[in-house]
Amino acid sequence: MKRTLMSAAIVASTLATSAQVASAAESLSVLHWWTSGGESKAIRVLKDDMDKQGYEWKDFAVAGGAGAAAMTALKTQVMSGNAPSAAQIKGPLIQDWADQGVLVDIDKSATDWKAQLPAQINKTMMSKGHYVAAPFSVHRINWLWINKAALDKVGGKPPTTWPEFFALADKFRAAGITPVARGGQPWQDMTIWETVVLSQGADFYRKAMIDLDQKTLTSPQMLQVFQTARKIQGYFDKGSTGRDWNLATAMVINGSGGMQFMGDWAKGEFANANKKADVDYICAAAPGTSNAFTYTVDSFVFFQQNGKKEATLGQLALAKTIMSPAFQEQFSLYKGSIPVRQDVSMDKFDACAKKSYADEQTTIKSNTFFPSFAFGDVQSSATEGAITDVVTGFMNSNEDPQEAMRKVAAAAKVK
Template identity: 45%
Template sequence: MLLVSSVNVASANDVEVLHWWTSGGEAAAIGVLKDDLSTKGVGWKDMPVAGGGGSDAMTVLRARVTGGNAPTAAQMLGFDIKDWAESTGKLGNLNAVAEKEGWADVVPAALQEFSKHDGNWIAAPVNVHSTNWVWINKSALDAAGGKAPQNWDELVAVLDAMKANGITPLAHGGQAWQDATIFDAVVLGVSSDLYKSAFIDLDEAALGGADMVKAFERMTKLRSYVDDNFSGRDWNLASAMVIEGKAGMQMMGDWAKGEFLKADQKPGEDFVCIRFPGTQGKVTFNSDQFVMFDQGDASDAQVAMAASVMNPTFQSAFNVVKGSVPARTDVPNTDFDDCGKKGMADFAEANSSGGLYGSMAHGHANPASIKNAIYDVVTAHFNGEYDSATAAKELAAAVDAAK
């Protein structure tokens, strides 16, 4: 289906949107899109599916599509978009609006890799998240010496000091995607060559080698700083622990910033944002995108939604609230706070220097079957089922089996 608007968008239909933005900060961000669409006469029918990683949402979506009742649009990530495009043939074609508005000139090539299929635009990217962040309670950092860690040894020293000060050093939620989010940063911190070889090239020697053992050893060390009640905790509740001063830091993607902002926290005053120590100048990314399903009677609403998502003014307003950075290269950083400005600068630097990598943990490095195989090993190790040497061997074997 080619989505072409033939009537004024004021008469467009409502859009039913499946997404997993259910935390406080995320709900505030999606409200920006709802409000923008309402000015164009497009109503919003919300279909939220809780679960920060989006896997539950994809299960619900597949049931809806299989049952012949696809939503108007759905939030998707990375290789999930590719999988849906290749396996279903039910996605709408956004070429008309993309060409009219010049998306190809402003969307980074790394994002277009997922926004297009067979040369056709099938998704509108709403943001770029980066995953290798650490969010630190400023008071807890001051009590631990006041210096943000720049390398692994300094990170361990700060965590030890926080532990000695009687708070949980590392706020974490024991869910597979959260374990993998930390592992993303840990592996990149060991070396970018390891990250690329293991997670993008799927090189067996890298997956099972000495450097990967080192990465697992670092995960073991980080596990020692997590409280006993971490299992099953949602990511935003871990963020709340840092916000409330019950924990020192959280290793999480930049969507966590939305929770800090919603709690009226200010970067530099109440919390500190840094790249995971050892990953400065490098960025692991994922991009939330909206795909449109083939529904002829809603084409005007879909065009309006795609155009709104890609509008530069909206991209700024949405990402200021969400914690992410715009999916367009021509959006100014004027309205962004210090962490947002850093995020935009880091992304631009990594994009130009070759230090930009799709996030394994968030479906931008390899297909879901491989991602899930990695998840299983990482979580098993984090929960003490494997020692680090065994985990590296199991990782190589799991990826090989999933190829």
């Protein structure tokens, strides 16, 4: 009897150990579009954390700053029955995938999320009362990056108005510096255009980009948006067409470019080049936008695996790790963002990040904390795509601003 019990105990122990090994060896296929220097460094933090927990990370990186190529790849994978464990998605697309019934909830890992996330962001991570996405960080979009040596060379200062901006751009041009380092891709053109929209005021942005109000979209202010964007276009260099965003950032880093409109992931590139805020470069709210904050939130959604409607242990571990204070801090330090959790200390962050956090808190209270239209955090992909096509066409041509405004108003009706 003792021998039998011992044998049974050994078998049970072996089975338990095998189960633990199997669990620990779970593979996590992860689709994302973080491929630049600063981005790669940031995502490696998560990969290393999961490796330490015994999970095998299978990286599926698809280049492209706005994620269009990644979303195409994701659709192909899901349709072929080979959905990744997790995929980088944001905004309304989270709800779209949830509505298709292919996601799993991660409530077991989200024990304190409601208390730690800004209410607006918390809502985006949920579907039908359940968490289906884990947010990484908050990126501010309405930044203007300036090479400090170039700024000192021309005797300028960070512009707070468009007249000041264009005066500085003229100084850069006279000094042989490309005034505006621009990457010629649709999402980069939208970054500039959206920022000009925001400069017309928080209420104008809300009505134009969130409400899609036709009266606002055809107003004299919207015409002014296109006229300002056209003037900015005149300060691009001839080689900007098709340029990746990080190459435009590199121009500001090396001083061949004076300024760049870009989200704060650009700071990850500065950090990767060992450049310091207020020493080598300046971060300033784009002209006319200091009292508002447009943001995008990167997040992972979690897909059903092998037909099972419950999250795997690995998916739950991944979600929990993403939202842990330690990871949130380290990820944002590398990425250039600020933690999405509200309880993470900002002591280790630089001046730009601290300003971003302070402005985030202020704008949340003043209701001028807005999701970014340009980065897919507001409207459906159909509406976003239609307006983006109009803006891109305008930014790469000599189209009349009045005609472009008419087209945007029509595009806003696309659902």
